[in-house]
Amino acid sequence: MAATIKCGGDRDTSESTMSVKKVLCSAAPLTLRIVAECPVTKARACDLTLPHCTVSTPVFMPVGTQGTLKGITADQLDSLGCQICLGNTYHLGMRPGPDLIEKANGLHGFMNWKRNLLTDSGGFQMVSLVELSEVTEEGVKFKSPYNGKEILLSPEESISIQNSLGSDIMMQLDDVVSSTVKGPRVEEAMHRSIRWLDRCIAANKNPDKQNLFAIIQGGLDAELRQACLNEMTQRDVPGFAIGGLSGGEEKDDFWRMVTLSTEHLPREKPRYLMGVGYAVDLVVCVALGCDMFDCVFPTRTARFGSALVPWGSLQVKQKQYAKDFQPIDPDCQCPTCRRHSRAYLHALFKSDTAAMHHITIHNISYQLTLMRSVRQSIVEGRLPEFIRTFMKRMFPSQDQYPSWAVDALASVNVTLD
């Protein structure tokens, strides 16, 4: 069943969307068309139209932290079929700074990227990278690692920087606590994230050009998650992220929080699961109803010579590949696999950084191709079959399937035998 939901509101008078119209933002620059929904799982395939192009979901978004994707040119990224990538507000806010990027016609102009961009709030890096940070109701206070000056990243400041960056999707500043932390701090962070969401919405200078996504918090506590979902889904935002996960928590806790979130998120808005990028996690979480994903893993691991393949990964720098004249993945159609062997890449790692670029290209291609295949299987109504084949290829035997994945898939009616 296909349904078009336009955030434009008044143009859409079809009966099926009348009921949801009230909760939609007034004029957000985002349209979500559900192309297909899996009859078995919670998965869906959508066309997510953003200011710079339409994104086919489920989608993996590569991370270009400092306005560049690790040695890959914008043209190369484009030709791999990437429709949206990430920039990091914390890094770009520090260097080269929002004023300069605004002068360069936003991050799109600065890095000359013609497709969509998503920027994070900067809060996560602040807490994970900067030692001297302190969270108060005002915002996150920290010392600049570049000049030692004390800086306050408030919700208003985060949105102001993201407005300067001009990203198609901005993320609210949230109060991030490690997913392994328990107790009252988690509840405080959840409530504060709701208050900060309201401040972010109010601070957005470009609601007609830039989408602001809310981030569901609540740690690993189902009640807190539920409370956060109840509050945030009442806000007039064009999309939601599931945050506070993928930080070292038990996978059993992780998937239950994901599925709880998608259960209560509105069907007609995109759902973005933050920080998830391992192939198995992607496939499972698509089945749990997530549309968008990002992770530094595929590009970071590439620089260490780790190539992603349908059976896991291949460490190109290992000696066993020195005389292996096959491509990384003989079935892969990426520019690296079409031209180069494992043996050449193995040797090139000793001579030039271009070796990293070859693996980065392969890994991005792997992630994007995987998501395209998942989407295709949803459209063709055969996602459960796809998942079974995928798992068989990924693991040498069934007893090696991670139990959390088996449980998570069973919860959406997919059995793996």
Added chain:
Amino acid sequence: MAGGRVQLELSRVVQGRARLGVLKGLGRTGQHSLGIPGCLLYTHFGTVPHLTQETLHTITNLPSVTQVTLSHIAEHQEVLEEFKDGFKKFAGLHDTVLYCSLHDPASPCPTGYTTNKTASVWGSGGRIEVSAAKFMALQKTVQPDWYQSMADGETWQAGASRKRVRKSVDRTLAHLDECLLLHQKSQELDGTAVFGVVEGGDVLEERVRSARETAKRPVAGFCLDGFQTDAMDGDLRTQLVTAVTEELPEDKPRLLQGVGRPDEVLACVEAGVDLFEGFFPFQVTERGGALCFRFDIHSDLERAGEEVQPNGGPGCDDRTQATHFEVNLKDKRFQDDFRPLVEGCGCYCCQNHQRAYVHHLLATNELLAGVLLAIHNTSHYQGFFRALRDALAQDKLDLLKKRLQMGGEEN
């Protein structure tokens, strides 16, 4: 035969020495050609530093000859032996002429390791000693279209004695004879061209003797070794190169090793050199520089001259130092400069990006900085060689020389 199939067609010789022409019939099937004066494509193990085939091929008019060096290849001998089909195929280089040299012109190797029978190359795993037999075994696995014969090139350091220089000439000739002998017995090298190496340090008589003796052998061309930028000053180099080229047959190409600065290139072209190694843009890229010198010989020099403010004298001898042919994009003044690296440049970098962005990539130590600079610098340098050929064809060498003296504009 060791002569290969290289044919040199000279269309002009200017002022008795500077040669304009085309090398034809290159490659095993003879379908490639290369204009001279020309420069080879510099690589690390078959890869232009920082670039994949997609980013490399954004550059138009790439030279048809790619250089690899044994210093990168030697440690992979066993792998290539098992592969059997030669380095080009191994490296995914489908459509190029392959030239294999002994050393990497951009990383000078330590001295004190050559003997009567061996030379040494430095790979990622350290020193590898190469005898003529091993050298030829390597060539058989590489299967290049051209290769530089084994040589003792240790005389570039200042203060090498006359005796040491003489020994290097003798050794290099002995190596050449041994290589040629082994070459003729190797089926794998049928159709491969050998370049004999002219040594002789800064001793004129030895230079002449080396050139004469090498020219007697059945080689396809000549490598002029020991002239690199830090080995001697420009006047002495020009004088010695002139003496050498006078001894060499007209119909064979002369490749000068280790010289890449545009003004030095031009002076050596005037002294009779045809080919250069393309490492200079790589060195500029590594220090965060963008080549910006002008080589346009068609526009009005006088008017352009008024705008030009050289960035400093050209008398800079240290190869790690910036020359006046480039700008240092790490400089803070570029942080809000939204112009392309070079106004009017058609390369991928200048068509798509601004100085401010490349400055940011350098400041944040991002890998894309090297990629974009490699594209621009390689493209700019190839443009210079095109201009050099045009200048020879149109008798505008002096105009080009004046342009080079101006270096980059004050940007």
